Amino acid sequence: MGDLLDDYQLADAYDEMFTGLSQPREHYQSLNAVLQTLSRRDFEERCDARDRAFRDAGITFQLSGEERPFPLDLVPRILPADEWTVIESGVRQRVQALEAFLADVYGPGRILKDGVIPRRLVVTSTNFQRAAAGIEPPRGVRVHVAGIDLVRDAEGKFRVLEDNLRTPSGISYVIENRRAMTRVFPELFASHRVRRVADYPTRLLESLRATAPEGVEDPSVVVLTPGVHNAAYFEHSFLARQMGVELVEGSDLVCHDNIVAMRTTEGLQRVDVVYRRIDDDYLDPLHFLGSSVLGCPGIVNAARAGMVTIANAVGNGVGDDKALYPYVPDMIRFYLGEEPVLANVETFRLEEPDVCEWALERLDRLVVKPVDGSGGHGLVIGPHADDKELTALGRRIRRNPRGWIAQEPVALSTAPTYVDEAMGPRHLDLRPFAINDGERIWVVPGGLTRVALPEGSLVVNSSQGGGSKDTWVLASPTDGPEPVPDPAAPAAPLPDAPLRPPDRGPVQAQGQQQQQAGTAC
Amino acid sequence: MLSRIAESLYWIGRYTERAEDTARLLDVHYHHLLEDRWADEATACAGLLRAMGDDPDELIAATDADGVTEFLSFDTKNPASITSSLTAAWENARGAREAISSEMWETLNTTHHTLPSQARLVAGRTPHDFFRWVKERAAMLAGLADSTLSRDEGWSFLVLGRNLERVDMTARLLSARYAETWGPTVWTTTLRCCSAYEAYLRTYRHGVDASSALEFLLLDRLFPRSVLHALTTAQRSLGELDPRAGRTGVDDDARRILGRCHAELSFLRVSDAAADLPELLEHLQDATAQVHRAVSDRYFLDTHAIAWSA
Structure with missing residues (x-):
């Protein structure tokens, strides 16, 4: 028996794992059973293995100018299927409403005319970009990727804390956390059916290609990064690698006659979709900061001309402006005629x-x-x-x-987290990621669970010293295998007879004889 | 070059490649089974064992992921296990120390001596570190061979062995996967086994689908772990061993078989390959076995000690 969870004390908040002392919630019972078999020493060995794995893979982020391995806590955060269904539909609804809002404020402005949202609030937003007015993005998608931050309140209800519609980051950590967990803690997975998160890059690529300018047959996609010094550079290169597309910097791109192209050894090659991880301000010196060398001059006009897709679209910041956050429930009612599934704080x-x-x-x-x-x-x-x-x-x-x-x-919910050689309750949030391809919004089953590592702290941001947890969404018992983005070919039958055994080299009987002869001498 | 030495180099190439490929196969499938709980573990394991030439019905202990991993990694009674392969490579190197560089010998020797402690380290823990270690040792040996061996006959035999084994192992890998039980992400898994996933994405620039993945692993001319690339390299090695080019035909059996196989794949449509995949894989394995016999007959003749009966 291990002593790992022996001194775990509940904090004054909803605990994800326990309802009372040593009383795990139903969906945490098998995890609890495995953890009970571990001693503190076993657990620390796994922690070392994890640190090695992250350091070797270069999965780090910068904190005050210092490279650190991403702090993953080894106790996963588990969400049962029924809770996930609510989150998924709530996130989908919210993204849908925000898409409608962005299309509206950069277009007819119905919601402003109807007085549901005060016009001055929108036009005074620092992220309201006049340059984006009247741009019609392909398939009407402005929010290609969204990250909706959720917290769980004292009653155990999920609430939206904020929306991220510009360049939400963290998905690479979701995928790498899962990979590290299966390597460091394989036995935890044995008793659970955890839904897959690794499909994200494939889905993202598909939706980026789907939202390419109309008429482009085989759209070429790039990821635009500010460069290696950006705090999220790891994620930019991760996504480019996992999607198999070029990772470009602003100086790799040129824009002529509203056509965006990248400089290659084979000359200029046309680019149709730019998944940019640069803020609006730096994206196009012709429209925004004239001094920016990170962006591509002319790209916004190219987007207006319908020659290139910028993902996420310019001006999305007005949708996740915190002053407009209190109005999102009203947006949901106004555009969708529905009641919000997830409440605001x-x-x-x-x-x-x-x-x-x-x-x-x-x-x-x-x-x-x-x-x-x-x-x-x-x-x-x-x-x-x-x-x-x-x-x-x-x-x-x-x-x-x-x-x-x-x-x-909000008394953010807590979960057992291993800090300073002890398991203690730490506050956490959840950032699910949604991808919109214009037809449907897909929410990756999981998301980034961020943990505030100092005791009692409520600030979970990794830029403030927060950690993370692998987030497990359990499949409901009735679910079959998940469909993959591209179905596998019809499977051929399994070979019934074993294949031929591998060839073998010369037998070493001769060697033994030589040795015997040697001793006789 | 002495036939005995040539044969040793050929087998060093084959055994290290076999150890590496087995490690790749197990690494990916072990973690795949963990992540995808819909995969039927017993059937998947049986498929893996059959692909490696074993009969699962006879191996009662190896019915789950841990059992199969143990059997294919550490079981010294299994001649195809990673441990057995690395030991065999070491034995071959021991008999040919003067023909390989001392760096190569040391690498193989260290690997051999570290094996037991690596195996102990894995006991009761995730085997990923072990697989990674095996892959790294194999890569180190390949790198040292590349930078320290003269490009003479010995080199050609080493490269020939490595690439023949690669063809054989890739065929096994593909047979292991054409079972439905691997679940829907099977092609991603298969590509990962060959470290081909990222190269695939850069080449095709779209998600993994069955036909493109098969095309990449069988027919790609540029990716070094594809079957066609391995056949090309093996063919080149055979050519270096016998540079005489007559005006017609080839009088070397190995070259004839390999060349025919190479030509078939070069002009094969991927849809045809997919339609008769089991036959094609069997054909590839037969061809490698025939090439092996032809090479042995021609170059390694009579290297085995004659066992005199008492």
């Missing part, structure tokens, strides 16, 4: 003066975020902040109420 709109006054008085009980921040930068958790911080924050909010939102703190 209770959020206060600080641009309304009386709400702002009310919130300023109780900053110590709220979570406050800048509307254009990402990666957890600038976030202030009221209950964890001191007076000085709060006063400074109050002053900044007063100066620019449009720049901030306030939320009720």
Whole structure:
């Protein structure tokens, strides 16, 4: 018997694994049984194996200028089939509504005319790109890839914390985490039917090709990266490799007469779809930052002319602007006529003066975020902040109420996590990834579970020292094998008779005789 | 060159390639079985054993992934296990130390001596590290051979052995997979076995489908682990061993068989290959066996000690 989970104490939050002391939830029982057989020492050996594997593979990210192996916690996070069904449909619904919203604000603007969302909120967004107005993307897809951040509240209900419609990252870690887990901890998989995540790159490539400009027969796709110094460079090269497409930098591309091409040894080669991992600001110096050398001058006009697909589209940032986040449920009702499957976190709109006054008085009980921040930068958790911080924050909010939102703190759910040689509860979130090809939205069964490693911390971003967990979505017992993107050929029959045994070299009987002769001498 | 030495080099090539390919096969299938719980483990394991020339009905212990891994990796009674292959390669090198570079010898010798400790390390743990070690040792030997061996007859025999084995093992790998039980991702798995997945993606630029994957593994001219590439290389080695080119025909049996096989594949449509895959694979295996016999008869003649009966 192992001692691994012996001193596990529940925190004051919903725990993913346990309902009480040593009482695992039903879908965690077989995992618990395996973990019970491990001692702390066994577990640490696996941790070493994991670190070696990540370091050897160069799966790292930069934290304050330092390369570190991606911190994967070896206790997986398990989601049963019924919970996953809710998440999947909720994410799909949300992406659908946000697509409709983007098409609307860069087009007719119905939702603004109807007064459902105040126009000034949209046009004051730093991510509202006038250059994107009137661009009709192929098949109407602007959100090729979305990452919707979910948290589980004290009642165990999933809520949306934020939407990422620009260049959500983390999918490479989802796939690499799974690969590392099967190598380091094969026996954990034996008693579970875990749904596959490795199809993602294939699906992404298919949907990128599907959203190529109309009439292109064999579209050529590239991944556009800012370069090796970008924090997510590993992911860019991972996706390019897994999709078998070129990874290009801005200087590899040229745009002439609205045709985007890459410089190759065989001359210029036309590019039809650019999966860019560069922010809007740096994408095209003709439209945005004139000083940018990372982008491709002219690419936005090429997209407007329908000669190239930019994925994700320019201007998506207005959809995941935090000031518009409280309106997403309204968007779902407005465009789809449905009630939201996944609720928002209770959020206060600080641009309304009386709400702002009310919130300023109780900053110590709220979570406050800048509307254009990402990666957890600038976030202030009221209950964890001191007076000085709060006063400074109050002053900044007063100066620019449009720049901030306030939320009720959510007691993020916890799960057992191995930190400092002990298993303890740590808070976590979940980022499922969705791919839209214009016909359907596919959600990868799993996602990135991020863990806040310091005890009690609620900030899970890897740029703030967060870790991650392999996320297992269990298949329901009635599910058959999952369909693959491209079905395998009809299988030929299994050979009944064994094939011929492998040929063998000269027999070594002669060698033994020589040895005997040797001893006789 | 002495026939005995030539034969040893040929077998060093074959045995290290066999050990490497078996490690590749097991590595990928072991993890595939873990990740894809829909695969029927017993049937899949039986398919793997049959492909390696064993009868699963006789091997009661090897019915699950762990049993098969044990049998094909460590079982010294199984002549085709990784351990047996590496030991056989070492034995051949021991008898031909003066003909190979000392770096090559040391690599094989270290591998042989490290085997027991590697096997112990794996006991009760994930075998991935072991497979990786085997692949690395094989790669190291190939690299050292490439940079330290003169391009003389010995080199040709080593390369010939390696590539004949590659044809044979790839045929086995493909027979192991044409069972439905591997589940829907079977072709991705098969490509991964040959480290061909990424090369495939760069070549075809679309997802894995049966016909393209088969085409890549059988017929690709540029990928070094494809059957056609291995046949081409083996053919070149045979040509180097016997550079006389008459005005008509070839009087060397091995070259004739290999050349015919090479020509067939060169002009084969992938749809035809897919239609008669089992026959084609059997044909490939027969051809390698025939080439092996022809090479033995011609070059290694009489190297076996005559066992005098008492």
